[in-house]
Amino acid sequence: MTVVGNGGEITFRRATGVDTAEVLSVLDEAAEWLTARGVSQWPPRFDPGWVTGAITRGETWLVDLAGEAVGTVTLDWADPLWDDLAGKAGYVHRLAVRRRAAGVGVVALSWARDTAWQHGADALRLDCVRENERLRSYYEAYGFAHRGDRPVGGAPGQRQDDGPVTWVSRYELTPAPGRP
Template sequence: MTVDWSGDKVVFRRAAAEHMDEVLSVLDEAAGWLEARGVSQWPSRFEAAWVQETLTRGETWLVEIGGKVAGTATVDWSDPLWADLGGTAGYVHRMAVRRWASGLGSVILDWAGDTARQRGANTLRLDCVKSNGRLRSYYETQGFVHCGDVPVGGAPGQRQDDGPVTWVSRYELDLEAR
């Protein structure tokens, strides 16, 4: 899919195993930027194992502008963090943009909503660390509604059955209202 952003064409390309380094590079750049600002959204570096499964399933995407990788996002179709809520949803995970593409997030979220709608979903869901007030506000300005805070195991950005507990805020966008 191709859309316009700031006068440039944005291309969403499905990432494959050979794109692992590009995906990790974008995630690590974003994670380092957050860490430098004292935001504990993600670990300082991502492990390949954390994205391998969604790459294999074809759910991770590279976002390109002018042939250069500007961002990445995963849109998948289930998330146990939302097991208490019904409905058909798409789930956005690990959305990140390179600093030179700051502002591209709204284009990615619009694309993710369209992608979920095409798959028959009526909502788009995502989450972030509860303490990340700036990101929470951003999601709300994009039309997402806060659906509660829940604990998850593992450090920020991980989902494990053990380890430290991180509280995350869940957000949902009604695709039928858009």
């Protein structure tokens, strides 16, 4: 998919194994920026094992601006964190944008929303660390509704059955009434 934005042409391309280092570079840059601001959304560095499965399954995308990878987003179709809610949904994970491309995040959210609707989803869902008020406000301004907080195991950004507990806030976007 190609979108024309303020900075030029924005293209979404499915990441493959050869793109793993680029995906990690975008995530690590975003994580470093968050950590420098005292936000514990993600670890300072991502373990490659956290992304390789989604890349192999074809769920991770790179966002290119004028031919340069400036963002990444993972869109999949299941998340056990949401097992208590029914309906077909798309789930956004690891959405990150390089600082020099600030503003591309909203384009990535719109792409994820449109892709979910094209796949017949009833909702687009995501989560973030509960204490990240700025990100929570960003999602709410986009139209996401808060759907409760849940504990997850492992380091921030990781999902495990054990390890430290992180509370995350869940957000859901549903189609506008009358959407075909």
